[in-house]
Amino acid sequence: MADPDSSGGREDTAAPAGDPPAVAGKRSVEIAVSALLLAFAALMGWDNWRHGAGWASDGPQAGYFPFYLSVILGGASLYGLVTAFLDRAAAGEPFVNREQLGRVMQVLVPTFLFCLFTQWLGLYVASFLLIAGFMRAVGKIAWWKSLLTAFVFSVTMFVTFDIAFDVIMPKGPLEALFGL
């Protein structure tokens, strides 16, 4: 294991049997998330203040409750920000290393594309593409198995939701072709 005080990934790569280099440290992510939450709290606080966060003749205004929640959220994130800054011990702790991030992206990117395709092609076609593509590209499973599994799963979902339980999913050009 690399020395916890070493910053950056150079020492790690030099280490004979160390973990792959960290892409981000836990401390920096903690700082970034706290700052984001603080900004979010400020935005929400401002919006609620704008709508009236005080008292009207009939009790608290619409923004009253959320405004004070923004204050609590802001305070807690500020506390988190400060403690993360002061926490030198956590500086070397990795949040995610390159290999792990790569694997996370292997599923996050296809999921993103799936959402995008659902918008254009409908859910079932996108589902077929996602499952077949993922099984083939990530799982290195034979083409025929991937295609067959994707087809059977998508059709089963269609029959269960759209037909048996009357829960209608977004459709695309393919379904239009069949007049569904």
Added chain:
Amino acid sequence: MEALGLLLHGFHVLLTVKTLSLMMVGLVLGIFVGVLPGLGGPNGVAILLPLTFTMDPTSAIVMLSCIYWGALFGGAITSILFNIPGEAWSVATTFDGYPMAQQGKAAEALTAAFTSSFIGSFVAVVLITFLAPGIASFALRFGPPEFFAVYFLTFCSFVGLGREDKHKTLISMSLGLLLAGVGMDTVSGQLRMTFGSSDLLRGINFLVAVIGLFGISEILLTMEERLALRGHAAKISLRVVLKVWKEMPQYWATLLRSSLIGCWLGITPGGAIAASFMGYNVAKRLSKDKESFGKGRIEGVFAPETAAHASGTSALLPMLALGIPGSGTAAILLGGLMVWGLNPGPLLFVEHKDFVWGLIASMYLGNVVGLVIVLSTVPLFAAVLRVPFAAIAPMIVVSCAVGAYAIQNAMFDIWLMLGFGVAGYVFKKLAIPLAPFTLALVLGNRAEDSFRLSMIGSAGDMRVFWSNSLVGSISTLALVLLFWPLIGAAFARLRGARG
């Protein structure tokens, strides 16, 4: 003994071919969902909720609660055979369950887990049967200040008693409450925090958030850790079952203790996870042979499973009687009630007798049928885990998207789910607890409404929360719990000074 009569009525509602078959379907789906990594109880129930939208509420809740039972049973299979806790509360089951499987005693461990789950839930259901009506009729006297005080108590107990960093619990909770307020304000009709977006007008549905936070983020984490699913085979024979059952009575004290711990913590919000650990630790501490724990001792399976299930089940008591869920999954069932147009809380017992007692009766029946199903189908479900993760992961993603979309028929919700998935991944890695967020999101509007109604009633005087002994003691208890860490530290210092 009025409860018994009503319970019989509940069984009467239940015993139709249709509800019984829904029950079976629910149990099998639930075990399936509990076994798959990345699904698990709360998320599984959330994804399958849309299936029930077109059913009548009684059939719907029966099916959902059976999914819940199934998921609870399913979690034990993965913990014991694969050393992967399907749920946070199954973690303690792996301590002794997995070593038992390694020693070739998987069947004994599974039988012990299922049977003790059954016992734990059974004790809790009995508790619900006899306590819920009483609490509900007591709660009928509640006005807005009392309800707000109870919500406040729930939130405070999360902050004060949770084991995470306090500021992280606060972040999670205030974020949830804030997001619950997005959309149209129910009292004044004013739009807030929508920033002109028509998609945000509907508000942020908490089921969408749950699916993203628990489903998508779990897939991301599983991929990151590259879980190699290598488990032990198991086949349960009747002989093993009978052998374990014969051994069981000698552990009666552990079982009883764990049931009581579980029931108590289940009613206190956020207690299910704590319950399994506490059940395990108490059993270990009181045992004569402490060393053998963690090395495959059957008592180490009995203790946490009984406690986890007693608490998971008794978490439904505050949900039914007060409209306050005691666990994440109970929160989703509560969301279901609202979708079907039922108003959770004490009035439910008066206005929808069939529904409430049908649900309670289904807990008895589902528990028994679940035990039989799970004991007989273990090999089948263990085989599911040998399907490559590369095939399961995209299927779970699709199921999550279907669930998220179906709730409001909105494409925007699928994107929202993805956003919550990424947020959940980061939050989990930073140890920001997700349970307070879920609870806050589901209770946010109700808490705000009761606060504003109390304020309108008292013309803005905060003393309304101490206006009578009932509301006063709840509010005071809430503050005590909120500052419990400080109070505890002060006590410790006092004792230290004296010693």
